[in-house]
Amino acid sequence: MSSLGDLLARAVELGASDVHLTPKQRPVLRINGGLYVADFEPLADDEMRIIAQELVPPHVRGQFEECHECDFSHVEVGVGRFRCNVFYGKGVPALALRHVKAEIPTLESLNLPPGLRSCAAAPCGIVILSGTTSSGKSSTLAELIGLINRTEQRRIITIEDPIEYEFVDDRSTITQREVGLDTRSFATGLRQVLRQDPDVILVGEARDAETLRIAIMAAETGHLVLTTLHAGTASLALPRLLNEFPADERDRVRQAVAANLHAIVCQRLLPTAQGGLVPAVECLFNTPIVRKLIAGDAIEKLDAAIETGNEDGLQSFDQAIFQLVRQGIVTERVGLEHATHPEKLRMNLEGIFLDDSHHILT
Incomplete structure (x- = not known):
């Protein structure tokens, strides 16, 4: 070889x-x-x-x-x-x-929003990393586990397929388990992990209803659960999650998610003007307004909540890309190519902002 x-x-x-x-x-x-x-x-x-x-x-x-x-x-x-x-x-x-890479990344090295520190500090709940394939979800998960390991005395158990980043105990005690080698499946590992006294559980990928069901139950019983889900935006991650369940279970699951969600973080990797890659990050934190929208089955209004929730750390893709363009990290052309609403971003870059009634603000 x-x-x-x-x-x-x-x-x-x-x-x-x-x-x-x-x-x-x-x-x-x-x-x-x-x-x-x-x-x-x-x-x-x-x-x-x-x-x-x-x-x-x-x-x-x-x-x-x-x-x-x-x-x-x-x-x-x-x-x-x-x-x-x-x-x-x-x-x-x-x-x-x-x-x-052998080195566990940091928020700063990955150019991630500092507000994501709250995901590592949360005592319990669910943190979902979403995005397309190769959008940097694994690196962000590793950063969050690394941050907990450096700052908190907690028992961390990961279930991965396969193990990617390898962690060395710092302040936390970590066991990494690989599907196929250490456990039969994500669901099997999750069922057993609740008997292993974890504080933090990392599930490499929420692939099916059974895995999601146990992950939600773990959050309900006081654990911090971090996992990934394939979805193009933070607001689309919730319908993607709910659609894994039979129709007669979705209302109960939605209520459980409303009560236990901490955050949904969605990423897109953009080529930089200097020749590298940088993440644009959409952040949906479970504020009282977000919780009310999820519980009330008004998920279609989450995008508006993200757009108007900057004081609480919420941020849309287009807002993130706007800042990257303004800072000269990515070109305007690249920003528009990766924007959720290119025309709206184009107007913002020209100094034109609209309110919910499409009235010009500036």
Whole structure:
């Protein structure tokens, strides 16, 4: 596997977030959101089979043989840790490897709003990190766990698939469990974790109703639960969550979420003017107004609550992008491309702001 090791070392040296290996093609690196062909020879079908056979760890080989795809973590000695997905294409294995940096990130290093510190300080409740794939959710979760670890004496148990960032106990005591290796599934691990005296529970991904149901119950019984959900905006995360449940359960679940939600944080990664990536962050904290809207099934009004809740730390994507453009971190073109409401953002950048009745404020 020396050739793979050389490739991964080169990828890390270039700052690549992902490495893609497909048969008969040169390896491809994702750097700052763009795809670049690496200066390595194409891998033949047999070479791909050998790499897959050597990389896939014993605890997921059965899954790989049955389902022809699996997730796991891989440590390349002297290079770093990678989150791996091996899958078949046209009968031959292909791989996607994401580099997981060894250093636990901080709010400052990730350019995240300081208001997110409240998510780590909360004694209980649910914190949901949402966004599309590759929007930085895992890094933000790691930062929150790292912040708790540095500042609080708490018992933290994580359930991940696979383990990405590795934590070393500081003020907190942390156990990391990997689905497939340490527990059968997220739901199974969650059912057992309540007997393990946790203060904080991290669930790598809320994939189904059972996992969500147990996570909500854990928050109701005084635990802080952090998890991720795929949704494009903070307000869309709630319908996404509720739709996982049968229709006759949704009202009860919605009331439970209204009572126990701490925050929904949604991210988008934007290319910077300097050539890197920066997150635009939408923040929905469970203020009394937000709680009332959720409990009253007025979720369609959450966007307005976010727009007008800046004093309480709430922030829309467009407000976040407005600041990034004003600070010269991203260009206006990039900002408009990633905005939820591009025309509204364009008007704001021109100094025109409208109230709810579409009257010009400035």
